[in-house]
Amino acid sequence: MALLSITNLKVKVESKEILHGLNLKIGAGEVHAIMGPNGSGKSTLASTLMGHPRYTVTDGSVKLGTKDLLGMRPEERAAAGLFLAFQYPKEIPGVNLVSFLRAAYNSVMGARKKSFKPVPLYTFKKQVQEMMERLKLPLSFLNRNVNEGFSGGEKKKVEILQMALLEPKLAVLDETDSGLDIDALKTICEAIAEVRKPEQSIVMITHYERMLKYLKPDFIHIMIDGRVVMSGGKELAKKLEKEGYDYVRRQIPSSLKML
Amino acid sequence: MSGALDYLQDLDRSVFDGANQQSYALKAQKGLSEALIRRISSDKKEPEWMLAHRLKSLAAFLKMPLPKFGVDLSDIDFESLIYYAAPSEMGGYATKWEDVPDDIKKTFERLGIPEAERKVLAGTGAQYDSLNAYHKLKEEWEAKGVLFEDMDIALQKYPDLVKKYFMKCVPLHDHKFAALHGAVWSGGTFLYIPEGVKVTAPLQAYFRMNAKSMGQFEHTLIVVESGGEAHYIEGCSAPKYGSTSLHAGCVEIFVKPSAKFRYSSVENWSQDTYNLNTKRAIVEENAIMEWVGGNLGSGRTMLYPCSILKGRGARADHLGVAFANAGQIQDTGAKVMHLAPDTSSTVLSKSISKNGGVNVYRGLLHVAKGATGAKSQIRCDALILDALSKNDTFPTMRIQEDDVSIGHEASVGRISEEQLFYLQSRGISEEAALAMIVNGFIEPIVKALPLEYAVEMNRLIEMEMERAIA
Ligand SMILES: Nc1ncnc2c1ncn2[C@@H]1O[C@H](COP(=O)(O)OP(=O)(O)O)[C@@H](O)[C@H]1O
Ligand SMILES: [Mg+2]
Numbered sequence: 212m213a214l215l216s217i218t219n220l221k222v223k224v225e226s227k228e229i230l231h232g233l234n235l236k237i238g239a240g241e242v243h244a245i246m247g248p249n250g251s252g253k254s255t256l257a258s259t260l261m262g263h264p265r266y267t268v269t270d271g272s273v274k275l276g277t278k279d280l281l282g283m284r285p286e287e288r289a290a291a292g293l294f295l296a297f298q299y300p301k302e303i304p305g306v307n308l309v310s311f312l313r314a315a316y317n318s319v320m321g322a323r324k325k326s327f328k329p330v331p332l333y334t335f336k337k338q339v340q341e342m343m344e345r346l347k348l349p350l351s352f353l354n355r356n357v358n359e360g361f362s363g364g365e366k367k368k369v370e371i372l373q374m375a376l377l378e379p380k381l382a383v384l385d386e387t388d389s390g391l392d393i394d395a396l397k398t399i400c401e402a403i404a405e406v407r408k409p410e411q412s413i414v415m416i417t418h419y420e421r422m423l424k425y426l427k428p429d430f431i432h433i434m435i436d437g438r439v440v441m442s443g444g445k446e447l448a449k450k451l452e453k454e455g456y457d458y459v460r461r462q463i464p465s466s467l468k469m470l
Numbered sequence: 471m472s473g474a475l476d477y478l479q480d481l482d483r484s485v486f487d488g489a490n491q492q493s494y495a496l497k498a499q500k501g502l503s504e505a506l507i508r509r510i511s512s513d514k515k516e517p518e519w520m521l522a523h524r525l526k527s528l529a530a531f532l533k534m535p536l537p538k539f540g541v542d543l544s545d546i547d548f549e550s551l552i553y554y555a556a557p558s559e560m561g562g563y564a565t566k567w568e569d570v571p572d573d574i575k576k577t578f579e580r581l582g583i584p585e586a587e588r589k590v591l592a593g594t595g596a597q598y599d600s601l602n603a604y605h606k607l608k609e610e611w612e613a614k615g616v617l618f619e620d621m622d623i624a625l626q627k628y629p630d631l632v633k634k635y636f637m638k639c640v641p642l643h644d645h646k647f648a649a650l651h652g653a654v655w656s657g658g659t660f661l662y663i664p665e666g667v668k669v670t671a672p673l674q675a676y677f678r679m680n681a682k683s684m685g686q687f688e689h690t691l692i693v694v695e696s697g698g699e700a701h702y703i704e705g706c707s708a709p710k711y712g713s714t715s716l717h718a719g720c721v722e723i724f725v726k727p728s729a730k731f732r733y734s735s736v737e738n739w740s741q742d743t744y745n746l747n748t749k750r751a752i753v754e755e756n757a758i759m760e761w762v763g764g765n766l767g768s769g770r771t772m773l774y775p776c777s778i779l780k781g782r783g784a785r786a787d788h789l790g791v792a793f794a795n796a797g798q799i800q801d802t803g804a805k806v807m808h809l810a811p812d813t814s815s816t817v818l819s820k821s822i823s824k825n826g827g828v829n830v831y832r833g834l835l836h837v838a839k840g841a842t843g844a845k846s847q848i849r850c851d852a853l854i855l856d857a858l859s860k861n862d863t864f865p866t867m868r869i870q871e872d873d874v875s876i877g878h879e880a881s882v883g884r885i886s887e888e889q890l891f892y893l894q895s896r897g898i899s900e901e902a903a904l905a906m907i908v909n910g911f912i913e914p915i916v917k918a919l920p921l922e923y924a925v926e927m928n929r930l931i932e933m934e935m936e937r938a939i940a
Contacts, residue, residue: 286898305912306910311893
């Protein structure tokens with residue numbers, strides 16, 4: 212049984228339909244890439260999965276394992292094992308990173324396990340330290356306000372730090388690669404590969420091919436105008452790596468004007 | 471936000487709303503009369519000049535009208551209030567913790583002042599109704615000549631010092647409630663920092679109203695001599711009662727040349743209280759005055775700490791947070807008078823309105839002719855949590871000098887859906903996420919408080935966030 216099943220998903224924002232019946236299945240331990248041009252609805256899909264209140268589901272279903280995600284609040288989805296690395300992580304003025312991370316960790320773990328005891332600050336700091344070193348994030352970031360004044364790359368690293376902490380079953384990475392220089396991209400991808408447990412699934416959303424080199428996806432989906440128009444395995448990845456979107460253009464002539 | 475938030479997790483709101491079983495020796499004398507004023511003064515064995523001051527104040531009070539701005543005070547029934555009370559079991563004040571009655575000890579412990587903390591504190595004065603339950607100053611400061619006393623005791627022990635300053639900063643004719651205060655004041659804190667003495671640990675006092683329908687009129691008189699430095703902090707919480715209580719305290723601070731003083735307070739009086747406190751400082755040459763205030767409680771608050779920058783180069787910083795929940799009007803602000811050249815001031819006010827609560831920022835900036843080079847930065851940020859709640863800003867500027875630099879900024883915001891979603895996507899419940907954002911909003915002010923107060927402030931905010939419309 213698939214870990215995540217999306218069936219005929221239709222989503223609208225402010226009375227405009229963005230996703231027009233999207234289907235996708237992700238198995239446990241698989242790495243998927245969703246690619247597509249700007250405006251094709253990739254972030255809309257990610258936000259809808261996480262339960263953003265502004266995105267209204269008008270049809271279809273989304274299941275994580277046997278659970279119906281669509282009836283759950285965002286915090287319940289997080290506890291159920293879904294994680295979203297934001298394309299644009301939000302700043303929270305006046306809230307320092309370590310207290311935010313600890314609140315998130317204690318909430319998620321507490322919801323998953325009845326016997327879980329909130330981790331005291333000191334122990335928690337030690338726990339995140341190793342991961343921060345791996346991501347080449349200075350420890351002083353713990354005392355800074357969440358995402359305030361962080362560079363684009365630092366914000367993305369902090370998203371991955373949260374992913375590592377919260378041990379999701381499925382992590383959706385929305386354009387984690389955009390705005391990164393090649394060194395930061397490499398650091399992040401290596402960190403993801405190192406902390407990832409074999410049963411964890413990853414969906415990376417991107418519109419470049421460069422992230423595919425580091426996190427070799429098992430499946431690739433091409434999304435255009437609110438639908439998945441083409442899916443394939445490693446061969447598709449190779450073709451895209453070599454030929455870029457030209458390959459898709461040739462396969463689906465109707466998509467030409469979109470690309 | 472403090473990482474030590476769990477610290478007071480066990481503390482719940484009932485702590486602030488639970489009344490102790492008390493027997494009042496001077497029970498239930500309601501209303502105001504010359505006889506009562508004379509009795510207060512003779513009970514306290516006051517010098518003649520203080521009785522005269524009280525009587526003069528009473529006469530002024532009876533003549534003066536209610537303020538014509540701010541909240542509607544016409545509901546206050548002056549005849550049904552108790553103006554003076556003292557717990558019967560206490561004959562004076564305790565100098566040792568062991569001498570403090572158990573009942574009272576328990577109250578302080580529940581309020582989060584554990585015995586162990588005394589070691590850290592430079593001294594703890596605590597007003598229990600009108601008498602001080604516990605008053606001790608660490609020997610090292612005593613040796614340096616620091617005086618930290620209950621105000622009634624200070625009047626006995628240092629009559630000349632008290633007479634020199636008492637109600638010279640806030641004169642009895644200032645307004646109706648200053649006059650009332652002058653007539654019926656009782657207890658409070660006297661703090662004297664001698665020349666050049668720097669007290670590093672904050673000096674603390676905890677106030678608590680307990681008798682039903684009791685007004686609290688404590689007087690705080692602080693003198694910091696030239697080059698002295700100190701930080702004084704007080705918090706108060708009152709038990710819940712059915713009838714209206716009036717709080718008209720007075721804080722007078724004299725900051726002498728090159729001295730530095732910080733006054734912090736967390737006010738959390740119960741919902742049925744009118745909080746009409748008058749707080750003012752006179753700041754001399756090159757001296758610095760800092761106000762840090764949190765107003766969470768009281769149904770009606772009118773509170774505008776004032777700095778009079780009298781000497782060249784004097785500076786004042788005002789930091790304030792106000793939280794207005796259902797049924798509350800928080801009419802607060804800051805007043806700064808620049809009377810001398812090169813004086814500077816900053817005001818940072820943050821307000822949160824929820825469940826129909828109303829916040830009003832009422833500020834006054836006065837720059838007198840001749841106060842050349844005066845600088846002032848004023849910033850008011852309001853956070854409105856729902857469509858029922860309100861915020862208003864009335865900044866008044868009276869600028870009589872041209873050579874000045876003045877900035878004023880105001881913002882009104884709502885909780886951002888994007889921030890809330892971000893926190894919730896990390897498993898944090900909507901309620902906890904809201905509290906986190908609100909605590910983040912007031913963080914620039916809370917971080918100026920000592921840790922235990924910052925923690926309590928964050929906890930109080932969380933409790934307010936949990937409170938639904940009654
Ligand atoms: N919150 C929103 N409000 C209005 N329109 C939106 C919103 N989110 C997305 N859209 C619209 O939906 C379409 C898809 O956007 P998005 O999901 O961000 O695409 P992608 O991530 O693939 O670039 C775009 O036309 C965009 O303008
Ligand atoms: Mg996007």
